[in-house]
Structures are given as structure tokens and as C-alpha cells.
Amino acid sequence: xxxxxxxxxxxxxxxxxxxxxxxxxxxxxxxxxxxxxxxxxxxxxxxxxxxxxxxxxxxxxxxxxxxxxxxxxxxxxxxxxxxxxxxxxxxxxxxxxxxxxxxxxxxxxxxxxxxxxxxxxxxxxxxxxxxxxxxxxxxxxxxxxxxxxxxxxxxxxxxxxxxxxxxxxxxxxxxxxxxxxxxxxxxxxxxxxxxxxxxxxxxxxxxxxxxxxxxxxxxxxxxxxxxxxxxxxxxxxxxxxxxxxxxxxxxxxxxxxxxxxxxxxxxxxxxxxxxxxxxxxxxxxxxxxxxxxxxxxxxxxxxxxxxxxx
Amino acid sequence: xxxxxxxxxxxxxxxxxxxxxxxxxxxxxxxxxxxxxxxxxxxxxxxxxxxxxxxxxxxxxxxxxxxxxxxxxxxxxxxxxxxxxxxxxxxxxxxxxxxxxxxxxxxxxxxxxxxxxxxxxxxxxxxxxxxxxxxxxxxxxxxxxxxxxxxxxxxxxxxxxxxxxxxxxxxxxxxxxxxxxxxxxxxxxxxxxxxxxxxxxxxxxxxxxxxxxxxxxxxxxxxxxxxxxxxxxxxxxxxxxxxxxxxxxxxxxxxxxxxxxxxxxxxxxxxxxxxxxxxxxxxxxxxxxxxxxxxxxxxxxxxxxxxxxx
Numbered sequence: 364x365x366x367x368x369x370x371x372x373x374x375x376x377x378x379x380x381x382x383x384x385x386x387x388x389x390x391x392x393x394x395x396x397x398x399x400x401x402x403x404x405x406x407x408x409x410x411x412x413x414x415x416x417x418x419x420x421x422x423x424x425x426x427x428x429x430x431x432x433x434x435x436x437x438x439x440x441x442x443x444x445x446x447x448x449x450x451x452x453x454x455x456x457x458x459x460x461x462x463x464x465x466x467x468x469x470x471x472x473x474x475x476x477x478x479x480x481x482x483x484x485x486x487x488x489x490x491x492x493x494x495x496x497x498x499x500x501x502x503x504x505x506x507x508x509x510x511x512x513x514x515x516x517x518x519x520x521x522x523x524x525x526x527x528x529x530x531x532x533x534x535x536x537x538x539x540x541x542x543x544x545x546x547x548x549x550x551x552x553x554x555x556x557x558x559x560x561x562x563x564x565x566x567x568x569x570x571x572x573x574x575x576x577x578x579x580x581x582x583x584x585x586x587x588x589x590x591x592x593x594x595x596x597x598x599x600x601x602x603x604x605x606x607x608x609x610x611x612x613x614x615x616x617x618x619x620x621x622x623x624x625x626x627x628x629x630x631x632x633x634x635x636x637x638x639x640x641x642x643x644x645x646x647x648x649x650x651x652x653x654x655x656x657x658x659x660x661x662x663x664x665x666x667x668x669x670x671x672x673x
Numbered sequence: 674x675x676x677x678x679x680x681x682x683x684x685x686x687x688x689x690x691x692x693x694x695x696x697x698x699x700x701x702x703x704x705x706x707x708x709x710x711x712x713x714x715x716x717x718x719x720x721x722x723x724x725x726x727x728x729x730x731x732x733x734x735x736x737x738x739x740x741x742x743x744x745x746x747x748x749x750x751x752x753x754x755x756x757x758x759x760x761x762x763x764x765x766x767x768x769x770x771x772x773x774x775x776x777x778x779x780x781x782x783x784x785x786x787x788x789x790x791x792x793x794x795x796x797x798x799x800x801x802x803x804x805x806x807x808x809x810x811x812x813x814x815x816x817x818x819x820x821x822x823x824x825x826x827x828x829x830x831x832x833x834x835x836x837x838x839x840x841x842x843x844x845x846x847x848x849x850x851x852x853x854x855x856x857x858x859x860x861x862x863x864x865x866x867x868x869x870x871x872x873x874x875x876x877x878x879x880x881x882x883x884x885x886x887x888x889x890x891x892x893x894x895x896x897x898x899x900x901x902x903x904x905x906x907x908x909x910x911x912x913x914x915x916x917x918x919x920x921x922x923x924x925x926x927x928x929x930x931x932x933x934x935x936x937x938x939x940x941x942x943x944x945x946x947x948x949x950x951x952x953x954x955x956x957x958x959x960x961x962x963x964x965x966x967x968x969x970x971x972x973x974x975x976x977x978x979x980x981x982x983x
Binding site: 564565566567571572575577578580581654655657658659660661662664665666668669 | 874875876877881882885887888890891964965967968969970971972974975976978979
């Protein structure tokens, strides 16, 4: 199995790095870090055991890569407008009928539909990563905790082809399992939609939000909004009990800044579109508007513009 | 007509000062500024014409004041727990049946009901001030703009007695008119509830909130929540058109920081109870919950505690 990794950051660098360490043939797309990684390799500091890759197949363009079986996309969704030009060469290199599987390890709801619209011939899988990992410097990934990933078949065609990716990841020491695509996206949204935005809006970490009774109740109410929306959208396996379970889990986590909070703090664009706007529109259309999360979206859009213009 | 002023700040200092300048007999309760005002008088810088009061009847206790016809309360509602001890001497000084009228120039909904519970013999009026005015230093009031006041009879008994206060204010150069108590409180809430909290939550002035399409739409939605709640509470004279009118008016105002934003910025307690919690509870009970304003209340309670503990 040959892999391409697009977006060699906290996500792509970690999962791609683990696969390369287990002797899969992995080809990394790099941008500013290209020269550094070519000379010095890739360092992955990890709570599960740090490692270094000496000889990294590094590229500045996907056109220079060989044909691959799987493309791992670890970009933020705010860069998804780049995907047609990044993926097209890899799709065109493949033999007919054996287009590579494109694994989108990205946040939010609606991602696959949009990528599919841009690239109708792509065979898409969704990756929902539960991980704290970030790029700390050139060629230097810092994986702090967690790391398991849920994989969903969106348009791969055969479930077996999707399963091969999960098996490869398992063999590389990653906890990876196949899940129902739509249910997994909505389940993750139950946590993501309240916590990503509220930590930005109130400048606080998860533990502080759960400590104050007013915001604890608000977070729970927002989780119920997501669950009711999921139910209205036909995903009926998620029940209200899941909200309490998510809150209990978060109580036991170390204080945490979700990715949107990090993006905001470092003045990067936030993933408002797929974390909020798309699921909010779907919920409203299904007759189950998420009113307080709609308010949160408006606050985030305001805050995003406010800091980009100061 | 003899007046007592409790809370000689932006509100009490301005309205009491105007009455004193028009030769009403006004007695001011002072706290930290007592010595300064006794020696130097009271300076009112005003967009309508500045003036100075040389000889101010200043007190550190209402027990030392003479019997009065009207008590103007200009305290923040966060200090209303002090009202029983502050008002009791003035109520007890009065002849039977001629208890003074207590004019509460305060923000929010539910204020009069609570004060009435604490002081069943008080004859209450509501004052809804449309004014930008603040204390700038000892004995120094800075009245920047607006200044008109709507007065509502809550439990004065005779409307004529309430009307006398409005007439006195008019004679002192204040635009004052009698209005329906309940309708006036809800009308003011249509503006207050969105703008007070949102300027705090997003660290922005009124003009910035109206400039961004996301927050402009959110503010309008919140105004509609208040209007629907008012309607459900029996105040049917306020229609949806009022929201658009309020937004147009605010577009034409100079950029503005509402009182809650000033309280937050200067690390003073915010008037969350009467500006949010009470009307939110009334709305929910009437079957018209104000969902996005409930979220705003939770954010404000969190932010209040966050800054009080840093």
C-alpha cells in the first residue's frame, strides 16, 4: 500500500508518520518545511512513544509523486478550495477503476459532499480523529494525547477497500475502526459544536466552561440541540443520554483547548463553515433549528472578522 | 416639593442636579464624595448646558434628611439589597398617608416587584432614562447626550401624584412624560437585552455589532424574542416593526457602549439579574422562552465570574 499525505501538520504528520514507521510507503507533501524535512527528516514527539523518520519522501507538488493507493488529507477545511488542484494529479495518475481512496481527516459536517462535488471521481472516506496533536516547528510534530480514529466509507464503493486502510492503521499502532459515516459525523458534532465555539467566545478551556453552572447547563442544552438535529436528519441512534456521557467524559479530560480555540488564539481562520454553518443549515432544513448554536455561529463570524482586521 | 436623591452618580446627580438648579429643594445622599461635595458643590457637565451647584444639601445617611415628597433612586440594581435600610427612615418620617413617592430610575424588568416586596408601604414609580451620563470624578457628573425619561406609575396610587413628578422634571428642563409602566419596561428591554449583553460578550460597541451582517441579524432576532415574550406576557402593543425601528435608531446613534459594557470594562458587577434573569424567567413561564438571550445570560454569568476572579 502506497500513501500520499497532503497537509503534513499535527494530523497528517502524525498518522502519516506512524504509517511510514511501520514500513508503509508514504509520500509527504510539504510547503514551507520542504527543505528542512528533506535534510533533517520528521520528528514525532508522542505520548505513545516518540520517533524520528530519517529518510522522508518529501515533495512540493503532488504532480511529482508516484501513483498511490490512499491519499490522507490532513488540511484544515479552510484550505479545501485547494483540493481540486492538489488531488487532481494523484487521481489522474491512477489506473482506470483503481482511483486512490481519499481519506479526509477533517472536522465538521458537509465536507465530503463538497469535495465530491469538486472531484466527482474521487473515492472518499471520512476520518474522525480524536487526538491532540500540533506542529511545533519545522518537521516537528507534537502528539500530546489520544489518537484513535473512526473511519467512515463515504464513496469508496467497496467496504473492503475502506477496511484495508483501517487494517493498515491498526498495524501501524493506531486505534482505527470502521463506523457508520453519518452517525459518526453527528456524534462528533455533539462535542465539537458546543466546545469549539464556546471556548473561543468565552476565552476559556473546557474545564472552566463545565465548572460554572450557567455554562455547564448551556453546553448541555447545545448538545441536545445537536442530538435533536441529528435525529431530525435521520440519524436516530444518538439519544439524549449521549450528551450526559460526553459531559462526563469531558469532566475527566485534562483541561483542553479545541482546535478552533487554537486557531483563534493564533489568529488563523476558524473552521466556521463545516463546524457550524453547514450542520446549522441542515438542521434548520430538517425542521430542528439549533437556535443557541446559530447565535454562537454569529458570534464566531463577528470575532473572526474582528481579529483579522485588528 | 422636596426631593431626596439616593445614588448621586450619572443618573441621580444629573436628574437631581437639574431639579436643584430649578430651585426644587433637593437633598443628596453621598458616600465617598460627601466631604468633597460639601466643600465644593456639584459640577454637572452637560451637552444641554453645564452648571454648578454651590450649596448642596449633602448627607451621609438618609436618617439625617428631612421628610421629602419624592425619593429618586439612582443606584444600580446590583445595590438594591441596600434599599430597605436606605429608604426606611424616609418612609417613616412621612405623615401617615403621605408616604413619599419613590422613583426608581433603574434598568431592567422586575425591579419594582422586588422593592415592593421589601418595602410594602412604598409608593413606587418607574423611571426609564434614555441618557448617556456617568460620574467622572468626585462631585463631577458628565452628561454626554440624550436625557429624556419615561415615567410609569407602579403603586403611587393616584396618577395625579405621579404626574406632579413629571411636571417638576419638565419645569427643570428635562423631557419627561408619563407612560404605561409595563409596556415601557418591555419596550426598553427590546433594546437593552440584545445590546447590553452583546457589547460585553463580543467586546464591541453598538455600531460594530450592526455593521457585521451576522451580528446584525442576531440582534434583530433577539429583539424579536423580546417582542414575542412581551406579547406572551400580555403587552400586546409592541409589534415586530418596533425591532426594525430600534435598529434604525441605533444606526443613527453615535457608537455607544451601554451601561453593562461600562460596568464590565471597569470590573463592576453587571446588572444581569434584572436585565436578563427576571425577564427570561417571565418569558419562559409565559410560554415564550427567549432562547438566544438565555444563552447570552449564561455567557454573561460566566464572564462576570471570570473577571471577578482574575
